[in-house]
Every structure is written in C-alpha cells, then in structure tokens.
Amino acid sequence: MFAQEQDSLAIAKNEVSKDDLGNVTDKFQTYFFEALKQKAIENYEKAISALEKCQNLRPDEPVVWFELGKNYKALEDYTQAANYLTRTLKAKPSDQQVLVELFDVYFQTQNYTEAIQIAKKLSSFDVNYYEDLANLYLLTKDYKNALEALDVIDKKQGPSEYRENLRRKIYVESDDEKGQIAYLENKIETDPDNKQNYLNLIYFYSQTGNVKQAYQVAQKLQQIHPEAAEAHLALYKIYTEEDKLEEAVNSMEIVLNSETISADIKQKVVKDFMVFVQKNPQFEGQLVNVLGEELNYGEQSNKQLAEYYIGKDNTKAIQYFEKALQENSSDFESIKKLLLLQIQEQKYKDALALSERTLAVYPTQPIIYLLQGVSFNNTEQYKKAEESLLTGLDFLIENPQMEADFYQQLIIALKALQKTEALKKYQQKAESLKK
Incomplete structure (x- = not known):
C-alpha cells in the first residue's frame, strides 16, 4: 500500500507539471495533488471530493473542471462528465485532451450528432478520426458525408481492407448500386495493375446477379493479367x-x-x-484427380473426399473418414458418418471400437448409443445392446424418428434375452409412436 501511494504521488506530480496551475495557494495545491493521487488508484469519489474543495477555493479554474469531467466519466456519470468537459472546452476550445475525453463521452452515450462535431475538430490533430467520422455518419445515415470522410483518409493514408468493407456497407445501406459501381470502376482506371480492384468489381456484379458484367470484367482482367x-x-x-x-x-x-x-x-x-x-457425372474423373491434389491444402480435404465417395465407394469413404479423424479426432459429423458406413458395410467390431472412444468424449449423444446398440445386436451381445440403448434413450429429447429406431433395436435385444415383460412394454411404445 505504501509503494502504491508513492507511485500515485509521483503520477500526481507528473500530471500537475503538465497543467499550469498558476499562482495557487498551498491548500489548493494540496487538494489538487490529492485528487490526482486518488484518481491514479481509481478512488474516483475521493478524487471528486478533493476537486470540489479546489473548486470552492477557485471556482473558475478550467483544470479543475477537466479533472472533474474525467473522474465523472470514469464513474460512468456521463451527464456530469459532459457538463464539466464542455465547460472546460469553452475555456480551452482547441485543447486536444479535452476534445478526446468529450468525444468518448458523446460516443458512449450514443450522442452521435455531438460526437461528429468533436471528431471534426480532432481530425485536424489526427487523420484517423476521419474513420470515426465515417462510422458516425453511417450511424446517422448521412451516407454522402460518410463516403467523403473515407475519401479523405484514403487520400492521405491509402486504402485499407477495413475501410473498403466499411465503404461497401455504406453503399449497401444506402442502396446506391450506381455509386458503388462508379467507385469500383474508378479504382480500376486509376490503378489498372491492381488485380484486387477487378476482383472487387467482379464480386459486386456476382452478388447483384449481373453475370454478364462480371464476365466482362473477368475477361478484362485476363487481358491485362493473362496469368491471373x-x-x-x-x-x-x-x-x-x-x-x-x-x-x-x-x-x-x-x-x-x-x-x-x-x-x-x-x-x-x-x-x-x-x-x-x-x-x-461425366466429369467425375477430373474431380477425383482434383480431390487427390486437394489433400495438400488442409485437413478438411480428407473429409470432402470421404463425403464424395459415400454411396459410390463406401470402402474408400471409410478410409478417408478414418484419415480425417486422424487429423481431427473430435469431428462429430465425421464420426457419425463413419459409424453409419461401418454398420452399413457390416464392420461391427470397428463400429464398437469407434463408438466406445466417442462416448468417452461425447457421453450424452443419443445417436452414438443407438449405433453402438445396433453393433452389439449384430454381434449377438444383446445384454450390452440393451444397456447401451436404455442409456441413450435417457438422453433423447423430442426426436420421434430416432426414438422409433431405439425401440426397434431394443425389441431385437429383448427378444433374444427373452425378457417378455420389457419386450411388451417397448412393443407398445413403438406402436403408440406409430399412431
């Protein structure tokens, strides 16, 4: 606590050196230092109390108003914060620090009209405030000024991906297709070697259903950049x-x-x-060749290849799903599809091993218990099938089709186990579900 107090006092002295307090009494200076110290350790109420004592001694001191504004802002009392900060701004109309604090207050309170006025003043200190202006104009649906603000900062700093997306959003909200086309075409004219400019226009035409225009731009890109x-x-x-x-x-x-x-x-x-x-389907050969190459581009390609082979060549589908799970063992969709294929191809031992591993990770998934139950039934492990199916039913919620599948498998297991009473119970449940 002593070290924190000393650090806070150092901060206070550093701050006060930046503010010209003029010829003040020792009492005023003591209270003011105390306020800065309390603010530094986030005791904003105590800081305000000390500043109010300063204000009693010197009612027209802008530096006191400024500190009061900052402390009230920290307490999220934005009404009082705005009151003191606007009073400070009248006394120091070009003070950047005051403008920054007031801008934040207006933005936090969604007073976008006032925030725009402050951002205009701040833009003379920092060009990045034109980006804030564009966002504020968008919020107030002043699309023309929003675009003009982006033009200014783009001219000074060059375009950025963020601002390009913001510009696109402005065009969409303002429903100004012609304006966006003109802007994108102008980008191509001013920088014809930039491939991205063509792609942006192609993307726009594609999104708006103008296929012919997109085709023409793509051809133009090919002419200028044949390798593109x-x-x-x-x-x-x-x-x-x-x-x-x-x-x-x-x-x-x-x-x-x-x-x-x-x-x-x-x-x-x-x-x-x-x-x-x-x-x-006549191009299936080309696709298989492409998918083989696609294995170089990431783990999802094995999954894509597996899904492609489902129903065409289940053995290959199983192989590729197994590869996909080596890359991402918790991919639930791949696990489920692989289990279904293993059962379809009567690979019940493999299905049992996979379902056991899966339930250790996903212990509340009813579909896994169902597929495990099917595998137990087909390997004549009826007692284990019953246990697995009953457990899975406990996790099943509002899925009549899967519920019917559970009952069907339970009936198989219970018949084999000669559990007559339980068998009748689930036969009745199955019939009731059909009705």
Missing part, C-alpha cells in the same frame, strides 16, 4: 451458369493449381466442383 488465376474464380461460375461445362472445369482446375490463391478459397471451389459433378 483469380479471374477464373468468377469465370467458372459464369461458365457453369451458361452450361459451358468444359470451360467451367478448366477454370476450376486453373484455380486449384494456382499458387497465389489461398487454401480456404480452394476449399470452397472444391465444394462447388463436387456439386457440379453431381449434375454432370
């Missing part, structure tokens, strides 16, 4: 919609073979490729 695989992100979707199937497959393969396109984008393209092949 990014153009094919738009082209393959356009080719698909226009039933240009060979071109669509070619574009997808270019994207997936590119070294400049990120793995997460490639994953999305693979999903589109899988949907494409479901509608156009």
Whole structure:
C-alpha cells in the first residue's frame, strides 16, 4: 500500500507539471495533488471530493473542471462528465485532451450528432478520426458525408481492407448500386495493375446477379493479367451458369493449381466442383484427380473426399473418414458418418471400437448409443445392446424418428434375452409412436 501511494504521488506530480496551475495557494495545491493521487488508484469519489474543495477555493479554474469531467466519466456519470468537459472546452476550445475525453463521452452515450462535431475538430490533430467520422455518419445515415470522410483518409493514408468493407456497407445501406459501381470502376482506371480492384468489381456484379458484367470484367482482367488465376474464380461460375461445362472445369482446375490463391478459397471451389459433378457425372474423373491434389491444402480435404465417395465407394469413404479423424479426432459429423458406413458395410467390431472412444468424449449423444446398440445386436451381445440403448434413450429429447429406431433395436435385444415383460412394454411404445 505504501509503494502504491508513492507511485500515485509521483503520477500526481507528473500530471500537475503538465497543467499550469498558476499562482495557487498551498491548500489548493494540496487538494489538487490529492485528487490526482486518488484518481491514479481509481478512488474516483475521493478524487471528486478533493476537486470540489479546489473548486470552492477557485471556482473558475478550467483544470479543475477537466479533472472533474474525467473522474465523472470514469464513474460512468456521463451527464456530469459532459457538463464539466464542455465547460472546460469553452475555456480551452482547441485543447486536444479535452476534445478526446468529450468525444468518448458523446460516443458512449450514443450522442452521435455531438460526437461528429468533436471528431471534426480532432481530425485536424489526427487523420484517423476521419474513420470515426465515417462510422458516425453511417450511424446517422448521412451516407454522402460518410463516403467523403473515407475519401479523405484514403487520400492521405491509402486504402485499407477495413475501410473498403466499411465503404461497401455504406453503399449497401444506402442502396446506391450506381455509386458503388462508379467507385469500383474508378479504382480500376486509376490503378489498372491492381488485380484486387477487378476482383472487387467482379464480386459486386456476382452478388447483384449481373453475370454478364462480371464476365466482362473477368475477361478484362485476363487481358491485362493473362496469368491471373483469380479471374477464373468468377469465370467458372459464369461458365457453369451458361452450361459451358468444359470451360467451367478448366477454370476450376486453373484455380486449384494456382499458387497465389489461398487454401480456404480452394476449399470452397472444391465444394462447388463436387456439386457440379453431381449434375454432370461425366466429369467425375477430373474431380477425383482434383480431390487427390486437394489433400495438400488442409485437413478438411480428407473429409470432402470421404463425403464424395459415400454411396459410390463406401470402402474408400471409410478410409478417408478414418484419415480425417486422424487429423481431427473430435469431428462429430465425421464420426457419425463413419459409424453409419461401418454398420452399413457390416464392420461391427470397428463400429464398437469407434463408438466406445466417442462416448468417452461425447457421453450424452443419443445417436452414438443407438449405433453402438445396433453393433452389439449384430454381434449377438444383446445384454450390452440393451444397456447401451436404455442409456441413450435417457438422453433423447423430442426426436420421434430416432426414438422409433431405439425401440426397434431394443425389441431385437429383448427378444433374444427373452425378457417378455420389457419386450411388451417397448412393443407398445413403438406402436403408440406409430399412431
């Protein structure tokens, strides 16, 4: 406590050296130091009490008003904080510290109109306040001024991803498609070598359903940057919609073979490729080749490959699900699908081993108990099947289809165990559920 008190006193002396108190009495200085010290250790009420004593001695002292404003703000008494800070600002209209504190008060109280006025003044000290102005104008639906504020900071600092997203949000909220197109086209004209500018316009046209325009921009990007695989992100979707199937497959393969396109984008393209092949099975060979390559792009690719082979080649599907679980052993969806495949392919011992491991991690999942019960029944371990199924039923909530499956498996187990009374009970439950 003594060390904390000494540190606080040092902070107080440091602060007071920055504030010209002028010719003050020893009593005023003592109270003022006490206020700064108490504020430093977050005793804001005591700080205010000391400052009020200062105010009694010198009622028109701006430095006292400023400190009162900061302490009331710390206590979240924003009305009093605004009162003292605005009084300080009248006495010191260009003081940056006062403006910063008052801006925070207005923002915290959602007084956006006043916050805008303060942010305008602060922007002369720090250009980053134009970003705050853009957000404030957006909140007050003053879209024109919001865009102008972004233009100012972009001109001084260059564009940023955050501001580009903010600009896009402004255009969406203001329903100004023409304005956004004009802005994006101007970006291409002023910086034609920047591939991202083309992609932004392609993305916009794609989102608004203007496929033809997106296609034209993608072609323009290809002409200027023939090596740009990014153009094919738009082209393959356009080719698909226009039933240009060979071109669509070619574009997808270019994207997936590119070294400049990120793995997460490639994953999305693979999903589109899988949907494409479901509608156009003649391209299945190309998809299998692509998926083989896709294994280099992350752990989810094994899962994608497994899901693709479900129903086509369950043995391969099982193999790839097992690989996927080696990479992410807690992926519940993969576990569930693998258990279903193991049962379908009559690999009951494997299913029992997997269900046992899974229940150690997910002890309240009824589907795992059901699949375990099925596996026990098919290996003639009827007593264990009964125990597993009854446990799973305890966790089941409002799922009539799964409930019926539980009863079906319980009936099999109870028949084998010759538990006549229990068998009748669950047969009646099954019949009641059907009705």
